[in-house]
Amino acid sequence: MRFEFKLPDIGEGVVEGEVVKWLVNDGDMVQAEQPVVEVMTDKATVVIPSPKAGKVVQRSGKEGEMIKVHSTLLVLETEGSSDEKAGPGPTATAKSTATPTPTAKPSAPSPVKAVPPIAPKPIAAVPPPSTPASVAPALRAVPPPAEADGRVRATPVTRKLAAEAGIDLSTVPGSGPAGRVVKSDVLALVENGGARPTGAGAKRPAGGEERVPLRGLRKRIAEKMQRSRRTAAHFTFVEEVDCTRLVDMRKRINQSLAESAPSGEAPLKISFLPFILKATVAALKKFPYLNASVDDETNEIVVKHFYNLGVAAATPDGLIVPVIHNADQLNLRELALEIARLAGDARAGKSQLPDLQGGTFTITSMGEMGGLFATPVINHPEVAILGVHRMRPTPVVRDGQVVVRDVMWLSCSFDHRIIDGAVGAQFTYEIIKRLEDPDLLLLELA
Numbered sequence: 001m002r003f004e005f006k007l008p009d010i011g012e013g014v015v016e017g018e019v020v021k022w023l024v025n026d027g028d029m030v031q032a033e034q035p036v037v038e039v040m041t042d043k044a045t046v047v048i049p050s051p052k053a054g055k056v057v058q059r060s061g062k063e064g065e066m067i068k069v070h071s072t073l074l075v076l077e078t079e080g081s082s083d084e085k086a087g088p089g090p091t092a093t094a095k096s097t098a099t100p101t102p103t104a105k106p107s108a109p110s111p112v113k114a115v116p117p118i119a120p121k122p123i124a125a126v127p128p129p130s131t132p133a134s135v136a137p138a139l140r141a142v143p144p145p146a147e148a149d150g151r152v153r154a155t156p157v158t159r160k161l162a163a164e165a166g167i168d169l170s171t172v173p174g175s176g177p178a179g180r181v182v183k184s185d186v187l188a189l190v191e192n193g194g195a196r197p198t199g200a201g202a203k204r205p206a207g208g209e210e211r212v213p214l215r216g217l218r219k220r221i222a223e224k225m226q227r228s229r230r231t232a233a234h235f236t237f238v239e240e241v242d243c244t245r246l247v248d249m250r251k252r253i254n255q256s257l258a259e260s261a262p263s264g265e266a267p268l269k270i271s272f273l274p275f276i277l278k279a280t281v282a283a284l285k286k287f288p289y290l291n292a293s294v295d296d297e298t299n300e301i302v303v304k305h306f307y308n309l310g311v312a313a314a315t316p317d318g319l320i321v322p323v324i325h326n327a328d329q330l331n332l333r334e335l336a337l338e339i340a341r342l343a344g345d346a347r348a349g350k351s352q353l354p355d356l357q358g359g360t361f362t363i364t365s366m367g368e369m370g371g372l373f374a375t376p377v378i379n380h381p382e383v384a385i386l387g388v389h390r391m392r393p394t395p396v397v398r399d400g401q402v403v404v405r406d407v408m409w410l411s412c413s414f415d416h417r418i419i420d421g422a423v424g425a426q427f428t429y430e431i432i433k434r435l436e437d438p439d440l441l442l443l444e445l446a
Contacts, residue, residue, distance in 0.1 A: 003052055007073040010039065010046050016068045019061040020215055023047075028056045036074060039067075040217065054078035064215055154181040162186050183316075217318040228380035231296065233416035236375040237424045241432050243391055243406045246275060249438045253332070273311070273365055274335035276388055276431075278441050281307050281328045283430035284361060289418060290427050291360050293381040301383075301418055310359035310379060311339060313346040321379060322346050323359040363388060373411040383418045386431070387411040 010017060017039040024036045035047040037059075054076035061067040152169040154162070158181055162169050165186060172189055174181040214222060254269050261267035284291040284307060292303045307328040310321040322342035324330070330338065345351045362379040365388040376387040391408035398405070410431065414424040434440045 001078060002057060003054060003076045003078045004072050005051060005074045005076060006070050007039070007067055008048070009069060010048075016066050017046075018215065018219070019063050019065050019067060021063055022059055024056050024059075026056050026059060030054065030056060030076070040215070040220065048073065050074065050076065052076060052078050064213055152181055158183050158186055165189075217320075221318050224380065225377055228378050231380055232294075232378050232383070234375070234378060234413050235416045235421065235424070236411055236413045237421070237428055238373045238409060238411045239425075239428055239432060240407050240409050241435050242396065243272075243408055243435060246272065246435050246438045247391075247406045250275065257333075268333065268336060270332055270336045271339070272391070273339055273363075273388075274332045275435065275438060275441060276363065276365070276386075277309055277311075277324065277327050277335055277339075278332065278444070279431045279434035280309065280361065280363060280386060282434055282441075282444055283427050285328075286430055287423060287427045289423070290384050290414075292383050292418065293360070294383060294415065294418065296381070304360040306360065308358045308360045310362040311342065312362060312364035312379075313343050315346050315349065317349070320346055320351065320356065321359060321362055322351060322355050323357065325358060362386070366390065373409040375411060376413050378413055378415055383415040384424070384427075385413050387413070 007017065020038040020040045022037050024030055024034075030036060030050045030053060032051065032053045033049045036050045036056075037048050039046055039048055055078075056074065057077050058075040060072050060074065067073060152172070153174065154169055159169065161183060162172070162181075167186060167189055169181055169186075172181050172185050175185055250270060250272060254267075257270070258267040288303050288305075289301065291307060292301050294300075295302055306326060308323050308325045309327045310323045312319055312321050322345070324335065324338050324342065327335065342351070342355055345355065359379065360382065362382060362385045364376050364385060366374070368390060371389060373389055374387055376385045378385050387410065389409045389411065391406055393404050394407035395402050396405050396407065397403075410428060412424060412428045419427075434444075
């Protein structure tokens with residue numbers, strides 16, 4: 001008989017999802033736990049498995065369309081004596097099923113303090129956004145089925161890479177699970193000369209343009225950035241940091257870690273980011289309005305008395321912001337381990353929902369590609385964001401002499417509705433003071 005499978009709860013506060021890709025067609029036979037559709041929400045990209053075996057009678061929603069939670073997702077013809085309706089159904093299976101144990105578990109946040117609004121006019125209500133994430137916990141890994149339309153099995157990232165390189169995926173031997181073509185397969189073919197020219201001499205389709213639907217994570221990023229620019233009154237403060245003493249301290253710490261590492265094990269190597277996180281927490285404690293969010297519906301500033309720092313991470317599908325919960329309670333080593341875990345999960349598409357929720361302030365580190373400075377967009381509804389840029393040897397004047405120092409620039413964007421220019425500058429200089437004199441960080445950690 002017919003069985004109605006409804007879109008299950010796939011994240012706290014999620015009310016709808018976008019159908020990214022159907023993995024089955026009408027008339028297909030599916031097995032229990034077989035993935036049937038990929039759905040993107042504000043919080044996650046997930047693969048929804050079928051709760052029962054049966055024949056697909058009807059699919060609800062075309063690719064790119066939105067579907068409400070608890071509305072019918074799929075109708076199956078199953079063996080049974082009467083029509084059935086599936087309620088919330090099984091938990092959606094995340095694209096990755098690894099569930100690492102975090103080194104720092106979020107503890108219950110301290111009560112927030114609602115501060116009376118400072119603007120006389122109400123601010124237009126904007127629905128609170130959420131950072132894209134993967135739903136946790138996943139039930140178990142289920143290999144994706146063969147493409148119903150006969151296409152080569154490959155991820156969207158692999159398809160895009162192949163298209164840019166002019167490679168026909170049907171000619172690429174797949175080394176992934178069940179013969180799936182993966183990114184490394186395409187790259188190997190490119191290195192061996194298997195790609196067609198893509199420069200000025202390449203043949204292009206008539207008209208020279210391609211239309212790609214704005215879907216999934218990229219669509220959520222676009223919506224989030226538009227909301228932030230539309231709502232917050234951005235202004236950016238930029239200043240340089242002399243990191244020479246910090247470079248020396250980090251070198252000594254990493255040397256000590258290498259010497260004390262167990263034989264045969266790779267030693268932990270601490271980047272500059274844990275130091276920056278510690279300096280940021282200290283500055284946030286001195287300027288609590290920077291560790292806040294704006295409730296646009298009630299026209300209130302909500303000051304947070306806990307420190308959950310988001311660290312923006314680039315992934316093949318776009319930018320996401322894993323959150324280091326209770327960063328003020330972690331030492332440099334613990335921060336380094338947590339940063340490595342979160343960044344690795346993000347790049348591999350394994351991020352779990354708790355790791356992408358509850359942020360109070362965001363740091364975006366551009367690393368070697370950081371350039372001189374930029375104007376980062378605030379992670380709404382937060383009120384500020386810190387941009388960290390490339391560190392490089394730079395000639396500077398010290399005591400009347402030109403010397404070479406390790407210098408980088410910080411660029412902090414603030415919501416001018418909440419943060420005045422002077423406060424934003426003072427906050428930035430609090431961070432700089434601790435990075436230029438890192439002994440202060442060790443004293444605060446003691």
